Amino acid sequence: MSGHRVIMHVDMDAFFAAIEQRNNPHLRGKPVIVGGSPGGRGVVSTASYEARKFGIHSAMPAGEAYRRCREAIFVHGDFSSYHHASRLIEEILLRFSPAVEMISIDEAFLDITGTERVHGPAEQVALRVKQAVQDEVGITCTVGIAPNKLLAKLGSGLNKPDGLTVIEADRVESMVYPLPVDKLWGVGPVTYERLLKNGVKTIGDLATLNPASLKLLLGDHGQTLAARARGEDDRHVPDHDEAHFEKSMSHETTLGENSHDPEHIHSLMCWLAEKVVIRLYRGEWLARTVGIRLRYPDFKTITRDKTLPKPTVDYAEILNTASSLVPNQQIVNKGVRLIGVRTSNLVHVSELAQMELFADERRRKEQLDRSIHNLRSKFGDKIIKHAGGLKSEED
Numbered sequence: 001m002s003g004h005r006v007i008m009h010v011d012m013d014a015f016f017a018a019i020e021q022r023n024n025p026h027l028r029g030k031p032v033i034v035g036g037s038p039g040g041r042g043v044v045s046t047a048s049y050e051a052r053k054f055g056i057h058s059a060m061p062a063g064e065a066y067r068r069c070r071e072a073i074f075v076h077g078d079f080s081s082y083h084h085a086s087r088l089i090e091e092i093l094l095r096f097s098p099a100v101e102m103i104s105i106d107e108a109f110l111d112i113t114g115t116e117r118v119h120g121p122a123e124q125v126a127l128r129v130k131q132a133v134q135d136e137v138g139i140t141c142t143v144g145i146a147p148n149k150l151l152a153k154l155g156s157g158l159n160k161p162d163g164l165t166v167i168e169a170d171r172v173e174s175m176v177y178p179l180p181v182d183k184l185w186g187v188g189p190v191t192y193e194r195l196l197k198n199g200v201k202t203i204g205d206l207a208t209l210n211p212a213s214l215k216l217l218l219g220d221h222g223q224t225l226a227a228r229a230r231g232e233d234d235r236h237v238p239d240h241d242e243a244h245f246e247k248s249m250s251h252e253t254t255l256g257e258n259s260h261d262p263e264h265i266h267s268l269m270c271w272l273a274e275k276v277v278i279r280l281y282r283g284e285w286l287a288r289t290v291g292i293r294l295r296y297p298d299f300k301t302i303t304r305d306k307t308l309p310k311p312t313v314d315y316a317e318i319l320n321t322a323s324s325l326v327p328n329q330q331i332v333n334k335g336v337r338l339i340g341v342r343t344s345n346l347v348h349v350s351e352l353a354q355m356e357l358f359a360d361e362r363r364r365k366e367q368l369d370r371s372i373h374n375l376r377s378k379f380g381d382k383i384i385k386h387a388g389g390l391k392s393e394e395d
């Protein structure tokens, strides 16, 4: 693959179920369902491969899964165990490249371009990764190798479980074009149906569709999807440190003059919290921990934080939590020269969806939208006025 990037997509096989089977030997070889209960509500989060033989899959209502397989064993998720395993996997992957991007609790991209001299050819690296995950975590994974993220992820989806697929740039037409078009990232059920109705069945059909039909069928999105169908994708895999840089988000401001006025400080907090919430929102992050940083005129600096029962991106909740940490009496007595709002312990929306057993992600996004909208309409102008003439720094 010389001249190309070498990207690996590593995906654990039936991750939650596999960890349950690892932890509980009596579950091995059995149809195991994580999430939901046979008679009750809820959906399947992960089904073991034994359960998948019955047509059971993620997001299926638990009741239906039970009808399909009466002997299925339902277990509650053990998230601390999954998170522990995920950290372990991340550590293993970092041995092979500094560019490791965990895109969810059980999936990662690695850029292993140029690591051949140290670690050998890509296929060998993949086999060593698989072996290490088996030995140290006790589960199997599937790897896709390709010149970009899109194809690497497609590749790992072709040969599960415990598979390894290499898609080289010049084999896109032979390997990818024959695949059903809904295997393509970005083709959801609605688009899929529209494409099928118009005779576009495979990725190849979409890749070679003429521009006029593309526009007619898919509007402005057509060009993008067709480029993806041709295997084009230039997203890069950030370095691990880079990916973690944003794992806390804060905003702080140095006051032009020391302030002894709690009300003034509160109005600054509103503005700072807004800045932080907008950044969380843009990155689709939620924060578990909210804190403040405060510097007195004598340069003594204090930090205080509070961890919430549930991760949030709600403006009012973040503001109220931060405000509750402000030592108002001290402000009156001593004055303040710097104040900051900080969020940490961040969880990505995609990760949260998994943690909450596929809690409706769309509802969550709507909630985010509402939060930001309320925040804008309620505080927008007022807060921006407070910001006038202030210097601010971000970390």
Ligand SMILES: [Mg+2]
Binding pocket: 011, 012, 013, 014, 015, 106, 107
């Ligand atoms: Mg997986």
